[in-house]
Amino acid sequence: MKKSGNLLSKDGTRSVLATLISILIGLVAGAVIILIVGLCDSKLGLTEAWKGIRLIFFGLLSKGQQAGRLIFGFNSTNIGDMLFRAVPIIMTGLSVSLAYKTGLFNIGASGQYLAGTTASLFIALKMNTAVVSPWIVWILAFLGGILAGAFWGSIPGMLKAFLNINEVLACIMTNWLAANIVTWLFEGSGLQCTEGTKTQVIWKTSHNGVATAKMGLDKIFPDSQQIDGGIIIAIIIAILVYILLSKTTLGFELKACGSNRHSAKYAGIRDKRCIILSMALAGALAGAGASLYWLSGTTEFHWQTYLSLPGEGFTGIAVALLGACHPIANIFTGMFMSTLNVAGSKLSFFTGYNEYITDVIIAVIVYLSAFSLLIKTWLGKRAKKAEEKKIPDVVYTSKNMPEGAKPPVSENTGKEGNEQ
């Protein structure tokens, strides 16, 4: 059997290839911007631009520079930091994915993330660790964050289920409500950090001994200050979401309800319950991401959030779409996004450029993911052409029949559109 043709005709392979093409175009777009800016700006010039481009592609492996030359190699600090920063965006990515698989576009992950942040930080900092042991406080704060996120996510869910309000609009409103309420709550909380000249910052949770367990990862990445067990918890949760969605009855009901609410209802699935539940689960995942990030004990929360929403919610959309909303794929796309993040900080450290170029790359990738259907169709056509060139020499059964030989129904783009 012709392997290449066969691979391309598989839907999964085409998804992966479409993702890789999106990533490549995004990175090249970033590199082109850097090159153009370097050529136009006399302060930067071609040498800086070349440095910038190399950092965009290999920033994770950067080991600093000597005499103006970049050195690359294995860097455990970078990888540890990358894994830590991946945790919240893997979780928001899972949140968006779960909602997307059940037919909802969760643009409200930012608000749910803020709700989780608030609940976790309040519980972790308000409880007296001299009385209750820190790890019990950690668990309570983690659960609190999950519940707060679930509650915040269920609001647009309920509006959608009972009043048929577009969840995108409801999520936008709840996002900004959360942004203002969080500022309001923290303003009068008495949790403000009073060290030095810092303003509008809450104590780190390590202030009273609450911090995520390292789970031995600090031995593997000894130089990273930030790495902790959060990434392991995130991976476990991703696997649980995968099992929930593809191996359980509940997951099947949620997906059925997402693809057609009315036919699901006809089949005896309680559609309202499903919609609320899937938004609540999505919210819980975003809230859990916030808990894992802020309970690490190494990060400080700026509580004046009313002017802008946390970026994790929107990066989560990128993570989800890039991974074709597959929970396991989200682990890898989340890590890729945080790799970009690390590369961005290297870029502003070593060159005249700044870290915002990585946000540009992420935005380009999200924009392209809207076309992923187009790229997939194009790949499918290529597979078809490859099949036509070579005369097939095997007997087809219904199982190994290639795309090109199938009846035209399978080529219907409308069907693939539903899967998107």
Next chain:
Amino acid sequence: MSYLIQQTLIYAIPLMIVALAGVFAERSGIINLALEGIMIFGAFIGVLFVHMCQKHGIFALLPGAANWGSMQLFEILGMVIAGILGSLFALLLGFAAINLKADQTISGTALNMLAPAIVLFFVRIIANQEELRLYKGDAAEWFMIKKGMLGLGEADNFFVNTFLNKVYIATYLCILIFIVCSIVLYKTRFGLRLRSCGENPQAADSLGINVRKMRYSGIIISGFLAGMGGFVYALTTSNCMSNGDVAGFGFLALAVMIFGNWKPLNIALAALLFGLFKCLAAGYSSIDINGDGIKLLYELSKHPTWGKVLNPNFYRMLPYLISLLVLAFTSKKSRAPKAEGIPYDKGMR
């Protein structure tokens, strides 16, 4: 009272014009979630234009009473350029939504992510800090109209003090554009055709209307208004500064559009209401400055129990809460365009 009215107008006008931008896109059948992003981009372009002109000595006349006319021209040019570049930016959404039939929510979100990123990237390189300001002077010194300039220095009545003193021409220009655009949308052939594409594109197509062209017109007008609104926002509320952020005004404009039920007159009223809330949140402590604010609100803010609730956070939150409630209670009667968000497919019925 004049302080309150002036401040409210300053916040309400950008909201109004950007909400109208949303209407043009949605009436033609495209959900424009990217309003925030287009505003951010427009604000950056406008500020950059003013900054560069100042730097290179174009409009090098000294600002002040003698040259106030040419300063107004300068301001209007900035608005037009911000609008044109806003249109170009919005075309990214149009291309994805119309030609590629991509998911409009996702494309809009992508533009909302792209705008602040690209703006901050260039601001850092141009200004070497997180925000791009005017090259010299400040917005009030260069662009603000004072009553002395109009030869009304002696006049001291309510009308002159409120509407002709310490105002920007952008405010009035936006009101004019708002009225013209509303008439275009409701009283012309073009407007009717545009709206038909948002309600039932198949029927419109069968009557010989080019749906694709109409949707492109909708998104271009939408981008122009939103980009211009972004610059007006930056000019009047944040001293002509661009920092990759318009404090959620684009989303607030979406809320205005929903609250106004996609109709221009209702939108104008909704924008005034939300502008008042913004003004209360920003000028909360000085509502009753010189005794010309609203006495009741001032006294409530000092009240031992009510004062705790009626703080800036509450006023900032109120527009979103109201929009959510409006969405909840009018969902049955909502006049949202029927075909919005659905890519046009000739074969569909």
